[in-house]
Amino acid sequence: MAKNSEIKLIGTAASPFVNRVQFVLHLKSIEYEFIDENLASKSELLLKSNPVYKKVPVLIHANKPPIPESLIIIEYLDEIYPDIHPILPSDPSVRADNRFWANFIDTKFFPLFEELRRTPEKEGKEAIKKQLIEGSKLLEEAFVKFSNGKDYFGGDDVGYLDIVLGCFLGWTKFVEKHNEFKIIDEVRTPKLLEWTKRIWSHEALMDAIPRNETLMDFYMMLQINRPPRKATSS
Amino acid sequence: MEKVKLFATWSSPFVKRIVWALKLKNVEYEIIYEDLANKSPELLKYNPIHKKVPVLVHNEIAICESLVILEYIDETWNDVCPLLPKDPLDKAKERFWAKFGDEQVLPSFFGYVMKQGKDQEESKETTLAHLKRVEQLLSEKKFLSGESFGFLDLAFGWLAENSRPLEVITGLKLLDEDSFPNLCTWKDKFLEIPAIKESWPDQETLIAKYQEIRESKGK
Numbered sequence: 092m093a094k095n096s097e098i099k100l101i102g103t104a105a106s107p108f109v110n111r112v113q114f115v116l117h118l119k120s121i122e123y124e125f126i127d128e129n130l131a132s133k134s135e136l137l138l139k140s141n142p143v144y145k146k147v148p149v150l151i152h153a154n155k156p157p158i159p160e161s162l163i164i165i166e167y168l169d170e171i172y173p174d175i176h177p178i179l180p181s182d183p184s185v186r187a188d189n190r191f192w193a194n195f196i197d198t199k200f201f202p203l204f205e206e207l208r209r210t211p212e213k214e215g216k217e218a219i220k221k222q223l224i225e226g227s228k229l230l231e232e233a234f235v236k237f238s239n240g241k242d243y244f245g246g247d248d249v250g251y252l253d254i255v256l257g258c259f260l261g262w263t264k265f266v267e268k269h270n271e272f273k274i275i276d277e278v279r280t281p282k283l284l285e286w287t288k289r290i291w292s293h294e295a296l297m298d299a300i301p302r303n304e305t306l307m308d309f310y311m312m313l314q315i316n317r318p319p320r321k322a323t324s325s
Numbered sequence: 326m327e328k329v330k331l332f333a334t335w336s337s338p339f340v341k342r343i344v345w346a347l348k349l350k351n352v353e354y355e356i357i358y359e360d361l362a363n364k365s366p367e368l369l370k371y372n373p374i375h376k377k378v379p380v381l382v383h384n385e386i387a388i389c390e391s392l393v394i395l396e397y398i399d400e401t402w403n404d405v406c407p408l409l410p411k412d413p414l415d416k417a418k419e420r421f422w423a424k425f426g427d428e429q430v431l432p433s434f435f436g437y438v439m440k441q442g443k444d445q446e447e448s449k450e451t452t453l454a455h456l457k458r459v460e461q462l463l464s465e466k467k468f469l470s471g472e473s474f475g476f477l478d479l480a481f482g483w484l485a486e487n488s489r490p491l492e493v494i495t496g497l498k499l500l501d502e503d504s505f506p507n508l509c510t511w512k513d514k515f516l517e518i519p520a521i522k523e524s525w526p527d528q529e530t531l532i533a534k535y536q537e538i539r540e541s542k543g544k
Binding site for chain 1 (some may be wrong): 383416424
């Protein structure tokens with residue numbers, strides 16, 4: 092049941108923050124126009140729509156002022172379409188706990204991926220890998236708490252944290268392969284590993300998770316535009 | 326009886342906004358001042374991941390991260406003094422600018438005033454550019470949240486509270502009336518709000534504290 096809702100999403104397929112918003116749009120069966128952005132050469136529309144950060148995603152709803160920042164967009168969509176697949180729970184303390192973990196994922200966990208790419212020395216990389224593994228253990232505990240025996244952070248079906256974390260699964264696989272280590276595995280994070288399989292095969296989400304080729308193109312662009320730091324001489 | 330505890334330090338801008346929100350909503354609470362060099366077992370229990378203040382504990386449930394706490398307070402004590410607007414787009418705007426404030430404006434502002442010499446000069450441009458954005462937000466409004474104060478004013482309250490003490494210790498005119506007329510007017514109005522005025526710290530102590538931090542960073 093698609094809705095004609097005059098929604099435009101400025102984004103790029105490789106951005107997990109954009110994918111997040113796509114997850115929500117798919118779950119709520121909202122029709123939207125995807126405006127593909129080339130981040131190496133940003134469009135006038137993007138620069139005008141997000142003058143402060145010049146980043147994707149940006150949501151444009153009808154003639155209203157554009158909304159940037161993926162988590163803010165998710166809450167906006169949840170508020171304007173509250174009846175179809177609600178994303179955030181209604182209890183204030185559970186909402187707060189969800190928002191807390193989203194903040195953790197965005198400020199402490201995911202930035203490590205980029206840090207790993209930009210760190211040149213092996214020793215530095217090993218230290219970051221260790222932090223990623225520690226982070227994943229915390230996320231395992233969070234999953235156990237939120238899911239309470241069920242399949243998703245949101246319980247019986249996909250909820251806020253499934254979206255907020257699930258959008259990184261493409262990059263997680265990419266980084267694991269590229270760096271020959273496991274962030275999520277059956278020994279340290281067994282429940283999370285099971286969860287990832289459900290996300291990869293979830294009807295509303297699977298199409299929005301970018302495949303390896305898309306990520307590789309984006310990775311190459313990053314390597315050129317934001318190359319790894321120079322190794323400090325010992 | 327609901328039990329509300331707030332883990333705090335007396336000078337943290339992130340803590341202050343919670344104090345203001347609780348006062349505005351007439352919530353009774355117990356404040357526990359932490360020594361960040363020697364954190365209490367309770368703080369570490371309630372905020373094991375970040376080990377930071379503020380932490381709000383409501384009937385033994387811990388809420389961390391100040392903007393998350395503000396929204397929790399607004400949703401829980403929703404019959405008094407609403408902080409966020411009802412309209413989803415207006416809400417999104419306030420959330421965006423609050424995030425911008427915490428991620429960009431606050432760090433650059435404090436970075437600017439706490440540094441000295443060349444480091445300070447380098448921070449100046451960025452800080453002024455950020456402040457200009459906030460100035461523009463007030464161009465047709467009395468408060469950052471609109472006709473009456475709200476979430477966004479609390480989020481930027483640190484600017485109102487700290488600009489004068491920091492001017493005193495640095496000798497810099499940070500919010501001058503010519504460049505930032507809206508911000509100057511807003512600042513005075515904000516500080517006049519009774520709940521804010523009542524929790525105003527002793528200026529002398531605040532000045533002494535900042536002086537101490539600035540000197541230790543200058544070494």
